[in-house]
Amino acid sequence: MYLTLLNGTGYVFNVDDYMELRTKHRIMGAPVGTANTKGWSPNQSNLPVELTKFETQLVLDEHIAKLVDKSEALKVAPTPDEAVEWKAQFDSRIAGQSETLKAEKLRETERYMDKILAGKRNKLVKQGQLDKAAALRSEDVLNEMAQNFKFDPQNALVEVPCEHLCRHSGKIISHPLVDxxxxxxxxxxxxxxxxxxxxxxxxxxxxxxxxxxxxxxxxxxxxxxxxxxxxxxxxxxxxxxxxxxxxxxxxxxxxxxxxxxxxxxxxxxxxxxxx
Missing domain, CATH: 3.40.1350.10 (Trna Endonuclease; Chain: A, domain 1)
Known part of the structure; x- marks a missing residue:
């Protein structure tokens, strides 16, 4: 298990590592990540988990984990090939969220299809389009929803707290963090x-x-x-x-x-x- 050195103490970015620390080794830490898009809330925090200096030193002394300093590697500018690779990964994550949201919208539409059909038919009847109202089917509603769906990248969740997605290196810290x-x-x-x-x-x-x-x-x-x-x-x-x-x-x-x-x-x- 590896902890990441940040602000003079250890951070946990892997949920399995955190659950092992908590359930097996009784190391609590404190989740400090943002869990919603409306700003940070202490009652809705998420990964990463910040350990105290005492907790970090303890897991090092007991050989439960190793502490890694990645600061030098992560400050190095990416090569052109790495930048292209990162852009491809970023676009892939955005596309994945778009497809997921679209599928969820279609499921929600199917769930309330009876009410949606009734509302659209009533609207067409009021407009005098009786034939169109009678011919309206659920497939038409779903096709319209799929064609009109638009995903705004500004609403994408891109800063997911997890292990680094790209290759990186670090050095093991051997000196103690506390006396x-x-x-x-x-x-x-x-x-x-x-x-x-x-x-x-x-x-x-x-x-x-x-x-x-x-x-x-x-x-x-x-x-x-x-x-x-x-x-x-x-x-x-x-x-x-x-x-x-x-x-x-x-x-x-x-x-x-x-x-x-x-x-x-x-x-x-x-x-x-x-x-």
């Missing part, structure tokens, strides 16, 4: 190795969100706060725990123990004595 010795990355990796679904917690004032299953199905169950030391200031403790209560999640403080035993997790819950 793999940092506490935040090591906690992210440790949570993942424990079988958790982990995403960024920025929107909830935390470092990470932990889910009991795929975030498409489950809400996050915990927010994770990273502490550089085991000592937690009382005001920070109250603020973070109250925040977790507001968003209906458990609060977990993650830190590295002084005993050198690795990463520790402490779950804190809010207790209301009045209840």
């Amino acid at each position: 793999t010795s940092s506490l935040k990355y090591r906690i992210f990796k440790d949570l993942w190795k424990r079988g958790k679904f982990v995403t960024s917690g920025d929107a909830f004032g935390a470092d990470f969100l932990v889910y009991p299953g795929d975030p498409l199905i489950y809400h996050a169950s915990h927010i994770v706060i990273i502490q550089e030391t085991p000592i937690i200031k009382p005001l920070d403790l109250v603020a973070k725990v109250r925040l977790s209560v507001i968003v209906n999640k458990s609060c977990v403080f993650a830190y590295e123990g002084d005993d050198g035993a690795g990463i520790h997790y402490q779950t804190v819950t809010w207790c209301n004595p009045s209840k």
Whole structure:
């Protein structure tokens, strides 16, 4: 599996690769492509999928995928033969969309043929063309639709997010994207190795969100706060725990123990004595 290096992190352009990352390796990423022709919407996004730097580094460390930089190859001007080939591919995609839309229009016409025939016949009767109205058949309507069909290339979907259609080359990136010795990355990796679904917690004032299953199905169950030391200031403790209560999640403080035993997790819950 190959990830494409863009903006300092990995992107997935192949839907099968993304589904494997999500279902088999619990790597969520975020679809950032446009899924409609009326502008980008965060609720209707599509491929490609942008992975966080931590997610990208993790799949590299676990040898799940390789990271490829294609920037140099894709900046090179095409040769005359490549330009001709690309133009032929482009025209073929436009023609394919035109034929598909035409076939769909004809299917829709057939679906409502009774109403269309009735409307056209009534119009001809009002115009005094009784013989023409009586002779009108469904084949005539379909032939008229096919002859009058016009496809505007401005409405074509040409920027389909997928793997590159043309030949290209790239180089494998071997250097790390993040500081793999940092506490935040090591906690992210440790949570993942424990079988958790982990995403960024920025929107909830935390470092990470932990889910009991795929975030498409489950809400996050915990927010994770990273502490550089085991000592937690009382005001920070109250603020973070109250925040977790507001968003209906458990609060977990993650830190590295002084005993050198690795990463520790402490779950804190809010207790209301009045209840």
